[in-house]
Amino acid sequence: MQFKDYYQILGVPREATADEIKKAFRKLARKYHPDVSKEPEAELRMREVNEAYAVLSDVEKRAAYDQLGQGYQPGQPFNPPPDWDAGFEFSSHGAPPRGAADFSDFFAEMFGGMGGARGDFRASGTAFRDQGEDHHAKVLLDLDDAFTGATRQISLRVPKMDAHGRVTLETRTLNVKIPKGVHEGQIIRLAGQGAPGMGGGPAGDLLLAVHFKPHPHFRVDGRDLHLSLPVTPWEAALGAVIPVDLPGGSVKVRIPQGTQSGRRLRVRGKGIPGEPPGDLLLTVQIAVPPADTPRAREIYETMARELAFDPRGGR
Incomplete structure (x- = not known):
């Protein structure tokens, strides 16, 4: 996806006032409206102008666009960073305007999640109450x-x-x-x-x-928690019960005898609390100790001689 410079499309500086933006839009609308324009690609240009005005004429969309678009040039590859809009307070009138279905993917990616208008009008004579x-x-x-x-x-x-x-x-x-x-x-x-x-x-x-927020160890999926769990070769081969630290405390997990790297273990009810609670899903990763001492090398050489194990057998 390419970055769109809405200020450049309307021909106004980034510090333009609301009145300057409106005047620029009206001027371009007279030039490119497909009912009257003889300009080449007038319809396409009019859609671009409408999209730019829909953003820059809206206080909330403009603030979000200014925040996100700093440092980008027109046509530059662009992907909104995760959670770019966290901490922005939007009102319901920030919903995409009528005709926004014809706007670009760039617009949809940035503003498609805004909206949810709501009103509660209650007539009482000539007055009304508006929530x-x-x-x-x-x-x-x-x-x-x-x-x-x-x-x-x-x-x-x-x-x-x-x-x-x-x-x-x-x-x-x-x-x-x-x-x-x-x-x-x-x-x-x-x-x-x-x-x-x-x-x-x-x-x-x-x-x-x-x-x-991103967690250094866990991945969240609904109420389930996913964790990559390192185990030693002997824990995997012989089986073991090992503690796993969770945000809410510790839980003991049984590693079955003969567990292979990549095996997934499910601990029910140990995910995020709730009714029902989520599960803890552990992906076993066998961590191999380094052969960085004479004794360690001796142990590995003994295993190589006596276990006669070929992980590639049968290929």
Whole structure:
């Protein structure tokens, strides 16, 4: 996928105000609208202009684009880094606009997950009560919190428009209770922490989508945990019971006699807590001690003579 420079498409500088962006869009729309334009590839250019304007005219999309696109040139190979949008607070009106299905893969990759509009209008004479919009944010948590629960302080970047029509990022900090057993993709709802309501309507909620920070040892799949487990050759050959450290404590795992490298062992109920809890899935990796001393070499030479084992037999 190639990086798109929306500022270049509209012909405005990165520090352009909202009014300057709108004027540039209107000028290009008059030039490339396929109903009136005689320019070559007018329809294609109009789609590019519409896409650029859909991003740069939206405070939240523009802030996210500015954050992610720093240092990239038009046409440069581009892949959004994992969890690039973690910590951004988006409102429901950030959903892709009408016609976005015709936009590029670049747009879909960046903004396809935004949205989820919500409203609650209640007529009362000539007045109405409008529930505030829900806000959305992705948060990265430590895997340990899923085993113990915790109260964590999180900081969210909230895009705002300043008095000069330029996008800024404000930070707000919240204390969030992380429930024990929280899992990847779960939504933590903070009531009343979204946008304020109108006409006396209630405020919207803040919906936090849970993702886990990369762990040095475990891979998370739903509530299951995956771990590569090194064992010695004698533990694999003779069988053994060995301890495995988990975020919530330690568990003893039986290694069956004659276990081969690559074998998967399942320990039920020892994944992320829940109803039901996940499992612990261990992939055995046999670690071979180095022959870096005379005694170690002697042991290996004895094994070579007396075991007469050929791992390639039958090929």
